[in-house]
Amino acid sequence: MEGVIVGVESTAHTLSIGMVSESGELMPSESSVFTPEHGGIHPREAADHHSRVASDLVSSVISREGFSQSDVKAVSFSQGPGLGPCLRVGASLARTLSKSWEVPLIGVNHCVAHIEVGRNQTGCEDPVLLYASGGNTQVIARAGSRYRVLGETLDIGIGNMLDKFARTHEIPFPGGPVIESKASEWSNGGSSTSNLELPYAVHGMDLAFSGILTAAISLSEREGLGAASWSLQEHSFASCIEVSERALAHTGKSELLLGGGVACNGRLREMAQIMCEERGATAHWPEKQYCIDNGTMIAELGRREIEMGRVTKLEESAINPMLRTDSTPITWS
Ligand code: AMP
Numbered sequence: 626m627e628g629v630i631v632g633v634e635s636t637a638h639t640l641s642i643g644m645v646s647e648s649g650e651l652m653p654s655e656s657s658v659f660t661p662e663h664g665g666i667h668p669r670e671a672a673d674h675h676s677r678v679a680s681d682l683v684s685s686v687i688s689r690e691g692f693s694q695s696d697v698k699a700v701s702f703s704q705g706p707g708l709g710p711c712l713r714v715g716a717s718l719a720r721t722l723s724k725s726w727e728v729p730l731i732g733v734n735h736c737v738a739h740i741e742v743g744r745n746q747t748g749c750e751d752p753v754l755l756y757a758s759g760g761n762t763q764v765i766a767r768a769g770s771r772y773r774v775l776g777e778t779l780d781i782g783i784g785n786m787l788d789k790f791a792r793t794h795e796i797p798f799p800g801g802p803v804i805e806s807k808a809s810e811w812s813n814g815g816s817s818t819s820n821l822e823l824p825y826a827v828h829g830m831d832l833a834f835s836g837i838l839t840a841a842i843s844l845s846e847r848e849g850l851g852a853a854s855w856s857l858q859e860h861s862f863a864s865c866i867e868v869s870e871r872a873l874a875h876t877g878k879s880e881l882l883l884g885g886g887v888a889c890n891g892r893l894r895e896m897a898q899i900m901c902e903e904r905g906a907t908a909h910w911p912e913k914q915y916c917i918d919n920g921t922m923i924a925e926l927g928r929r930e931i932e933m934g935r936v937t938k939l940e941e942s943a944i945n946p947m948l949r950t951d952s953t954p955i956t957w958s
């Protein structure tokens with residue numbers, strides 16, 4: 626029987642344990658999402674949540690797939706970027722598993738994992754990635770041995786912006802899916818729309834979302850939640866698609882890959898599809914379970930790195946909350 630690589634994801638609100646076979650077959654993760662009763666995520670409360678649920682998640686993913694501990698060939702974990710206390714729980718868990726199962730440990734870059742799981746799932750080869758998640762919004766493409774960040778948010782992540790907007794309407798985390806359904810209901814599935822003006826912040830190849838958040842909150846007070854949700858999505862998604870299109874044009878690449886939790890959004894996917902069709906490119910996105918933060922993508926990147934001979938020594942396994950996408954050498958094809 627083929628062995629598996631176990632992946633531990635703990636950068637923010639989600640603790641997730643996933644697996645991939647040595648030949649690259651993805652297996653769904655077991656995840657637990659920390660949802661605060663009030664306000665945003667407090668890193669230490671999220672970390673406490675992760676500690677509480679960790680051992681149950683590990684046992685359930687391994688037994689669900691009919692594997693035993695002896696089938697595990699390596700343990701991979703998110704080394705960064707992310708919230709320090711949350712990352713530390715995942716790293717400690719991964720160190721413990723690797724030591725007790727006597728298998729190699731590998732610390733990986735969370736952002737790069739979003740790309741690699743998308744490449745595995747969709748078959749696209751050399752994409753521009755629009756990584757739109759809670760904490761991150763980046764447009765990324767491979768140049769030589771690095772994934773380079775071609776553009777990114779200058780303030781908050783787009784998902785974070787949607788969640789904050791939702792919270793002003795008492796909608797708990799994650800707010801993005803609820804905003805999507807409010808926008809869709811209001812526009813009758815996108816068939817009757819009127820787009821109310823909001824700030825549109827593209828700065829060269831970079832983006833910003835705090836201005837649109839403030840404006841959308843006051844728009845919703847005047848025009849209602851549905852109209853504001855629709856316009857908020859239209860403006861903020863269009864800015865991401867504009868930068869992605871320019872990245873395709875600059876790099877000469879012809880595949881756009883969506884990743885991150887906001888890539889679950891049907892309207893963002895539709896906009897990506899339209900833009901790509903218009904310029905003769907193709908748009909791709911993984912299943913929703915692999916768009917949001919998940920342990921399977923961490924296992925998949927660990928698998929790619931181990932294939933190329935990289936492992937992480939214990940003394941090099943410290944977390945790095947500020948780890949940059951372009952600081953990870955890409956040695957695989
Ligand atoms: P991640 O940080 O990648 O795990 O993704 C979580 C973020 O994705 C949160 O900010 C969610 O609100 C957002 N999200 C999840 N589903 C959707 C959706 N359908 N539309 C917009 N945002 C979403």
Ligand code: MG
Pocket residue numbers: 735739758885886917918
């Ligand atoms: Mg993420």
